[in-house]
Amino acid sequence: MKNRDNPASRNPTPSREFAELAELQRALAVALTQSKSKPQSDELSVHPTGQSDANKDECLNKIDYLQSIDPRELQRASETLVRKRISQTRHLLPLTTGALATSFPKLFCRFATVHHFDSNAAILLDAIYFVRWLSAQNGEPDWIIELARWESLRLSVLPSRFAIKLLGTRFDWVTWYASNRQAPPRRRRGLWIAIRAGTWTRVWRAL
């Protein structure tokens, strides 16, 4: 995914004419996304700038802009946002979310309480970081965790123009993918490579 996060173009200073509207919108954005914390910035250099972190702190102090809004409406709006993120993540991780079945929305809601990405690549980051978050949880079968990592391998190279990623697996995903996917996959070790060069991206089994 092309990085379109040029702070100069993405965070222009609102004119004085719209200062009040800008304050309201900032406060609302903070309230809806509840950006309490986010993953450490790493090779996915698509996080917000430090400037916007400062803005968030400032906004939290100005949350009284929202005092007049029914808190149930804010809550519902926030839930609508999470529902949308769930839907988008399903599209990017169809196998993992299918394997998680009804527990996926519940898991994602927990994930969403601590992660919100302020970026045009947010949809992609949601999927990638959901997999990382899921890997750190205890409770899902090993094969689902591995499936999530395998499925997100291609996604994980997309934010960069040039990237190589390796992933060792213990299960036979190719056969499983081609089958009806009802049962856990059979064991078969494999090494997968994902390469991104410009707009060209490929994932294949090396061993």
Added chain:
Amino acid sequence: MAADAAAVGGAAVNHVTRNVQLAKLGVGLGLRDAYHTDVFRHRREIEFLEIVADHFFETNPSAHSLLSLLKNNFPLIPHGLSLSLGSAEGLDASYLRQFAKVVEHVEPAWWSEHIAFTRAGGIDIGHLTPLPKTRQSLACLRRNIRQAQDAIQRPLILENITETIRFPNDEFDEASFLGQIVDENDCGLLLDVTNLYTNSVNYRFDPLQVLWRLPADRIVQLHFVGGHWDDGYLVDSHSHTTPPEVWQLLEEVVKYSPLCGIILERDEQLPPIEVLLDELRKAREIAVRHGRFPTALQPANQPASS
């Protein structure tokens, strides 16, 4: 066909004036990945496609070639999700530039965005968030819409959203706000019938009282689909077939306005294409019954090789 349609609207004209000046595209579908093959199989039953412009921003060759393939087979309408026309901090120049490239490639009869903001204080909310219905919002929209119209020289139509939040300091009601926006900026209205119905249920007003105060000659296109109920609230989830109440409202809109296009906008719990085609037929029957579209279906473009 897309180019012809644009010519009707005036390729060199960047503002919508009235719906009578735009091409009648008929009844179509909001394109989703799951239906990429199906829409070609059924292209005689789908008069045009609405594409999410954001999905074609990447410069990778596959997105570009898919766009070309679609353009050669269907009239296309690019629909934006994140231009954030209501942002007090202004438009994202990079996003606007990429949107303009998609529109330039597609040469549509019009393009569309939402009356909402999706970005504030450096945060991408990731969802359409309503604006307070105030003079300041109108002024902010005016500034941003003008910038968008300067960058994209095609008629712009604006969509009403489902409102999850209402602001106590609103200075306008829904109809006045929408009417002022489209009139002041010489835009068309993309009236999402489901959103209007959803707002009317959740905020307890008569949708017809809103409809009848909207400028009929500005309504260019409709969206319709079904949502779901959650704890007493109607959620615009685009996840179900269209309920009878929305069909009734859609018929009222069709009676009221000489609109140019109707799009079924299904996003969730995607059914087999046949289910959607049934809904398209029903919408078309309504439009034909009220003389909005010709009786004969306007088949989408034939591939160049046929």
